[in-house]
Amino acid sequence: MSIKNIKRVSIYCLAIFVVSTSSLAGQHLSLKDAVKIGIEENLYLETQEQEIVISKLNTTNGAAGMLPTVTAEGNVNYSISNSRQVFLDGRENAINGGSAFNTGASVRLDWTIFDGMAMFVRRDRLFNEFELASLALKKEAQALSADISVTYQNLVLQSSLIKILDENADYLSELVELSKAKLEIGSGTKLDVLQAQTDLNELINARELAKMEFEMSTAQLNMDLNRDASTTFDVDTSFVMPDELLNYDGWVAKTLNSNFDLKTSQKTYEIAKKDIELAEAASLPTISVNSGLDFGYLNSTTGFLTSNQSVGPFIGLTARYNIFDGNRVKRELQIAELRAKISEISIDRVSLETKNELFILYQKYQYYVAQAKLEKENLDLAAENFKLANALFENGGITQYELRQVRIQRLAIQRRLVQAEYQMSIAYIGLMELSGESWL
Structure with missing residues (x-):
């Protein structure tokens, strides 16, 4: 062949x-x-992608400290006590089971305007x-x-x-x-x-x-x-x-x-x-503005005042400067x-x-x-x-x-x-x- x-x-x-x-x-x-x-x-790349998402979330003005912080606070207190009061003129006053009630609330804004x-x-x-x-x-x-x-x-x-x-x-x-x-x-x-x-x-x-x-x-x-x-x-x-x-x-x-x-x-x-x-x-110095609104109320069967109520705004300016910190x-x-x-x-x-x-x-x-x-x-x-x-x-x-x-x-x-x-x-x-x- x-x-x-x-x-x-x-x-x-x-x-x-x-x-x-x-x-x-x-x-x-x-x-x-x-x-x-x-x-x-690739699972590692997926992890890296999540790291990018985290980094992106940190690029806001708030994360950089450029925005103010606004907080609200409130408190309520109630007390019962026995008291004995002696005045300058010699008078005495004894109160058994006296009560006191007070409450307060505030809204506060703090803003660093220069740091x-x-x-x-x-x-x-x-x-x-x-x-x-x-x-x-x-x-x-x-x-x-x-x-x-x-x-x-x-x-x-x-x-x-x-x-x-x-x-x-x-x-x-x-x-x-x-x-x-x-x-x-x-x-x-x-x-x-x-x-x-x-x-x-x-x-x-x-x-x-x-x-x-x-x-x-x-x-x-x-x-x-x-x-x-x-x-x-x-x-x-x-x-x-x-x-x-x-x-x-x-x-x-x-x-x-x-x-x-x-x-x-x-x-x-x-x-x-x-x-x-x-x-x-x-x-460098730090300057902050703070303002807000306070409300307070007091009711008591002891003391000189039986009740007190206050409400009003406040505003302030705070400056801090580091003189020595080691x-x-x-x-x-x-x-x-x-x-x-x-x-x-x-x-x-x-x-x-x-x-x-x-x-x-x-x-x-x-x-x-x-x-x-x-x-x-x-x-x-x-x-x-x-x-x-x-x-x-x-x-x-x-x-x-x-x-x-x-x-x-x-x-x-x-x-x-x-x-x-x-x-x-x-x-x-x-x-x-x-x-x-x-x-x-």
Whole structure:
């Protein structure tokens, strides 16, 4: 049987296998859907969302101390007592079972109208804390998206490798049968059979290893999506690739403007500066307005008055100034200034680390872009070379060993190409994550 006839039979059998197992294949899961599910099902992100709600509730004027407080009070008292009274002129008065009843009520408003502008600083600080919580959520969501995307790209890689190894294993299966047939009729050698079988076994082993890696990555992705690890699905056939890539200076500008770690450091520095202003405000006087309405009523069978009733408004102004408090305000100001200095240094540190990481990722990306381009050219040449070598082999123009060298070369190029595309995709995702941009 010729290698062409064997190929037709193999294709026919493969078609039957695909049809019979297609109903067992998992549902297709795109990268966008995977990221969407992962974010929706992540419990930590739900916790972060609640933290944002709390931070948002704290951004009101009331939380900053800018609004007055209004309180209402009331009291009722009743007493029974025995009393003996002696007056200056010598008269005496004894009362047994005397009673007294008094009640009162008041509505009071207290409003701090000046506190060294601390209320305005406090309001700005609360808004900064809200923005910091929002940044933390966005950063966590993007980190989760990147983890899911990297795992997904590994699935695409293993799927591509399995496909390549399947195609080569099918060809080698045909070659093994052909070598055995030639050996039987005396036109081949045992060496050709053994070599072809060894190559086939090696490919089968590599394919099984890729399948195991695919299954492990599938389980990992399912866990990231908060699903059963055994859930099966199909993945995309291509890696994440950019339409066009910025130059290095463009990446630096975008990253310094949008990187979440850098934004977080900057926001932390702004909060630290607000703490300095709050500490300075504590050294200034505080002025409060208080006003309200009082009502009181007294009824007594003892004493000089049998009853008394009063009602009326009141208003007042209170000023407080801290003269000495054990240097507490001074100490808090020094601590706030030191923390602001630490936050400022942190910005420089994060900025340098981010730029260095960006440089490394950009160099990796550039390298793998160049490698993928070169391997694509090599693959075109290798495919043409293999086609020619296969034709020569079928016509007896070259030996099986010479065909093997061409086949091995093509397989190596195929594997290097998908590896380069995978690494290029991973570097691209890293660049986008670092710059705070979406790659989906």
